[in-house]
Amino acid sequence: MSVSTSDTTIAHEPSFPIRMARMLWADKFALCAVIFLLVVIVLALIGPSWLGELATKQNLRGRNLAPFDWSREWVWWMGADALGRPLLARIIVATQNTLMVAAGAVILSSVIGTLLGLVAGFSSPRVGQVIMRLADVIMSFPSLLIAVIVLYLLGSSILNLVAVLSITRIPVYLRTTRAEVLEIRERMFVQAARVMGASQNRILFRHILPVVFPTLTTLATLDFAYVMLAESALSFLGIGIQPPAITWGLMISQGRQYLTNAWWLSFWPGLAIIMTTLSLNLLSNWLRIALDPVQRWRLEMKGRKNG
Amino acid sequence: MAEHLLEVRNLSVEFHTAAGVVHAVRNISYHLDRGETLAILGESGSGKSVSSAAIMNLIDMPPGRISAGQILLDGKDLLTMPPQARREANGRRIAMIFQDPLSHLNPVYTVGWQIREAMTTHGMPTGQAKSEALRLLTRVGIPDPEGAMGKYPHEFSGGQRQRVMIAMALALRPDLLIADEPTTALDVTVQAEVLALLKELQRETGMGVLIITHDLGVVAEIADRVVVMEKGELVETGTVRDVYKNPTHPYTKKLIGAAPGKGEMHVAQLSGQPLLSVRDVRKRYGSFDALKGVSFDLRAGETMAIVGESGSGKSTLARVLLRLDEPDAGTAQWKGRDLFQLSPSELYKLRRDLQMVFQDPTQSLNPRMTVFQLVSEAWAIHPDILPKRQWRERVAELLVQVGLSAEHMSRYPHQFSGGQRQRIAIARALALEPQLIVCDEAVSALDVSVQAQVIALLDKLRRDMGISFIFIAHDLPVVRDFADYVMVMQKGEVVEMGTVREIFETPREAYTRALLAASLDPDPDGSGRTPGSPSQTCMTNRRAADKRS
Numbered sequence: 001m002s003v004s005t006s007d008t009t010i011a012h013e014p015s016f017p018i019r020m021a022r023m024l025w026a027d028k029f030a031l032c033a034v035i036f037l038l039v040v041i042v043l044a045l046i047g048p049s050w051l052g053e054l055a056t057k058q059n060l061r062g063r064n065l066a067p068f069d070w071s072r073e074w075v076w077w078m079g080a081d082a083l084g085r086p087l088l089a090r091i092i093v094a095t096q097n098t099l100m101v102a103a104g105a106v107i108l109s110s111v112i113g114t115l116l117g118l119v120a121g122f123s124s125p126r127v128g129q130v131i132m133r134l135a136d137v138i139m140s141f142p143s144l145l146i147a148v149i150v151l152y153l154l155g156s157s158i159l160n161l162v163a164v165l166s167i168t169r170i171p172v173y174l175r176t177t178r179a180e181v182l183e184i185r186e187r188m189f190v191q192a193a194r195v196m197g198a199s200q201n202r203i204l205f206r207h208i209l210p211v212v213f214p215t216l217t218t219l220a221t222l223d224f225a226y227v228m229l230a231e232s233a234l235s236f237l238g239i240g241i242q243p244p245a246i247t248w249g250l251m252i253s254q255g256r257q258y259l260t261n262a263w264w265l266s267f268w269p270g271l272a273i274i275m276t277t278l279s280l281n282l283l284s285n286w287l288r289i290a291l292d293p294v295q296r297w298r299l300e301m302k303g304r305k306n307g
Numbered sequence: 308m309a310e311h312l313l314e315v316r317n318l319s320v321e322f323h324t325a326a327g328v329v330h331a332v333r334n335i336s337y338h339l340d341r342g343e344t345l346a347i348l349g350e351s352g353s354g355k356s357v358s359s360a361a362i363m364n365l366i367d368m369p370p371g372r373i374s375a376g377q378i379l380l381d382g383k384d385l386l387t388m389p390p391q392a393r394r395e396a397n398g399r400r401i402a403m404i405f406q407d408p409l410s411h412l413n414p415v416y417t418v419g420w421q422i423r424e425a426m427t428t429h430g431m432p433t434g435q436a437k438s439e440a441l442r443l444l445t446r447v448g449i450p451d452p453e454g455a456m457g458k459y460p461h462e463f464s465g466g467q468r469q470r471v472m473i474a475m476a477l478a479l480r481p482d483l484l485i486a487d488e489p490t491t492a493l494d495v496t497v498q499a500e501v502l503a504l505l506k507e508l509q510r511e512t513g514m515g516v517l518i519i520t521h522d523l524g525v526v527a528e529i530a531d532r533v534v535v536m537e538k539g540e541l542v543e544t545g546t547v548r549d550v551y552k553n554p555t556h557p558y559t560k561k562l563i564g565a566a567p568g569k570g571e572m573h574v575a576q577l578s579g580q581p582l583l584s585v586r587d588v589r590k591r592y593g594s595f596d597a598l599k600g601v602s603f604d605l606r607a608g609e610t611m612a613i614v615g616e617s618g619s620g621k622s623t624l625a626r627v628l629l630r631l632d633e634p635d636a637g638t639a640q641w642k643g644r645d646l647f648q649l650s651p652s653e654l655y656k657l658r659r660d661l662q663m664v665f666q667d668p669t670q671s672l673n674p675r676m677t678v679f680q681l682v683s684e685a686w687a688i689h690p691d692i693l694p695k696r697q698w699r700e701r702v703a704e705l706l707v708q709v710g711l712s713a714e715h716m717s718r719y720p721h722q723f724s725g726g727q728r729q730r731i732a733i734a735r736a737l738a739l740e741p742q743l744i745v746c747d748e749a750v751s752a753l754d755v756s757v758q759a760q761v762i763a764l765l766d767k768l769r770r771d772m773g774i775s776f777i778f779i780a781h782d783l784p785v786v787r788d789f790a791d792y793v794m795v796m797q798k799g800e801v802v803e804m805g806t807v808r809e810i811f812e813t814p815r816e817a818y819t820r821a822l823l824a825a826s827l828d829p830d831p832d833g834s835g836r837t838p839g840s841p842s843q844t845c846m847t848n849r850r851a852a853d854k855r856s
Contacts, residue, residue: 195662
């Protein structure tokens with residue numbers, strides 16, 4: 001480590017992307033997470049056109065084929081499902097639907113929830129009350145029940161599924177954001193901005209939102225797993241994604257009845273969900289530190305030590 | 308050689324940070340005997356708190372590391388002790404009180420429970436702990452100690468909370484009491500009381516007191532010997548009188564020279580049209596009258612100091628004038644317009660003329676913005692002041708003007724010291740080229756020498772740019788060198804108003820005199836009150852302050 005740097009000298013600051021890349025390199029867990037997520041995204045983009053046919057072709061002689069049979073082609077390495085379809089191929093093909101539903105629902109609910117939360121925390125008490133009571137209504141309803149009713153009425157499609165799942169998750173973001181805004185808006189730097197004549201929007205989006213943001217990203221990554229599982233529950237009830245379309249959640253619920261004699265049917269898609277959410281968690285954790293100027297040194301210091 | 312109660316020998320502590328190794332404390336030695344008070348005097352960043360944290364085992368390791376030295380308590384080295392024995396020593400032998408009692412008392416437990424806990428964790432039976440807690444609360448002068456046992460920390464005033472902290476610290480009859488800035492957060496009159504209490508308790512129990520402070524006045528009031536620290540090194544040590552009268556080290560000289568309240572007083576010229584004319588402003592919070600009709604005039608280029616203790620309404624007045632809070636009644640004429648009647652768009656224009664510098668720059672600067680973003684935000688909000696391509700240049704100019712350098716632009720606030728942060732805040736206020744700057748306790752959170760520098764900076768701005776100031780402070784000496792007029796406030800009312808000379812030389816009201824008397828004189832032989840016997844006015848004041856909670 002360099003000892004010579006005294007606190008009066010000013011270190012040359014590299015540009016933003018280089019800095020982020022360096023900090024990512026310093027946190028090896030986050031680096032693995034990013035690589036994994038990139039692979040998942042690529043698979044989601046090319047999966048259906050690449051292996052789509054293979055994943056739906058039934059092969060009743062290979063029903064519940066055990067995994068780790070290295071003599072077969074690679075798509076069979078994770079075994080096969082109850083209709084003899086290769087699991088690995090199905091997982092790859094299912095990535096697209098799974099990510100679309102989960103990411104769609106999480107992004108939609110977090111954006112709407114955050115905006116409403118900002119409004120509820122910053123505008124007049126009456127508007128805030130109205131928004132909060134609406135959130136209470138949504139929260140007091142069992143979320144799966146709303147989903148069942150709405151999907152039953154509107155028919156199940158991916159878009160409807162995304163909409164329904166996001167509506168049930170909006171209050172989580174709304175309440176968190178509002179609580180944070182109520183605290184942050186009393187802070188001195190917000191007062192200072194008001195003294196300068198900053199508009200409400202400026203205060204909300206330049207001063208308050210960046211402070212709330214880390215909490216929200218953490219929340220969103222946790223929600224990712226929840227939404228995937230909620231989607232599988234809906235599919236299980238027959239109102240979510242319908243076969244022959246596949247998602248990881250659906251694969252888990254399809255494998256449930258074979259758990260005692262063919263564990264791999266549920267295990268592999270479950271692992272995919274765990275790995276994805278774990279990676280997202282690691283990434284959000286890294287992001288929280290990397291974006292915080294006060295905490296950033298932890299990563300920059302590590303990088304210096306390693307490289 | 309007789310054994311000292313506490314002896315620190317050649318202690319060095321370093322912290323590993325992104326910028327390399329910081330030597331927080333370098334090779335310092337001092338000692339403390341029973342019944343003695345040793346003050347460690349230093350400004351922020353001098354490492355004065357680090358050595359006491361090392362004594363209490365409060366340094367986070369890593370990033371901290373004690374690289375050399377010994378800390379001997381009755382001849383036994385605390386640093387090589389097994390952790391179990393170390394914990395035994397903490398609390399039982401050594402106790403500590405902190406600067407901010409509110410953040411060091413647990414808000415969800417009653418005060419009585421917290422004092423008892425200190426004793427029961429060290430093995431005292433519950434019944435005995437209870438009666439002992441009651442005795443302690445009575446001893447430290449909490450009114451109605453029985454009732455106070457069942458109250459929560461927020462129900463006490465600042466001074467009372469510090470008394471509760473002292474009671475907690477004394478619960479196990481420690482041999483050594485470490486007081487880290489025990490009175491910094493308190494009003495001057497309350498500060499004098501708490502120091503007197505500490506002194507009394509020390510006489511009773513014969514404990515050694517290690518007091519860490521940045522305030523020469525506190526040192527003169529309570530300490531027997533003093534250790535002066537600068538940048539992690541011990542620069543001077545000796546009895547309080549010797550160090551004050553014959554400082555040998557240049558840093559000590561500078562520190563003593565920087566104590567406020569020695570310079571020439573301003574002579575105000577009573578002429579010209581008032582720039583701001585405030586009449587009968589009132590503000591209520593619920594049933595609490597924060598402002599009960601305040602009026603004053605301020606002319607261009609003048610400085611009005613508003614002095615009062617916490618709860619006097621001085622900050623409320625500032626917030627009302629800047630329309631951060633709406634007043635309930637009254638007018639404030641600014642160049643012929645009533646500030647309180649302005650529409651939002653007029654108010655937006657007014658923001659350019661009227662700026663504010665807040666007390667704590669750590670909180671008033673957004674931690675996620677760089678200095679450039681912070682200062683240039685003013686022009687983002689008021690785009691007609693300066694075209695965007697000149698921002699960089701002008702920020703550099705402003706930074707130089709407030710005594711920073713242009714290279715600081717891309718840094719974040721946490722990379723600066725307290726005084727530098729306040730300079731950034733001043734630069735931000737100047738960016739709008741205002742005519743009046745309201746400084747709400749703008750130097751209270753700063754070190755004495757930095758305080759002097761910031762006041763000098765404000766003074767220069769006033770002369771160069773003709774800016775008027777409303778300067779709010781809780782401490783009279785600070786405003787003595789800077790203000791033209793002084794307004795003393797108490798409980799939402801103006802007690803006394805006059806030129807700075809009138810207030811300091813011929814104060815009419817008892818409260819003003821009490822405030823003047825309670826300010827601690829840094830001279831150990833000075834005219835300050837004799838410790839332990841607070842004057843009658845002070846006593847009544849303390850009761851009034853304590854009742855407030």
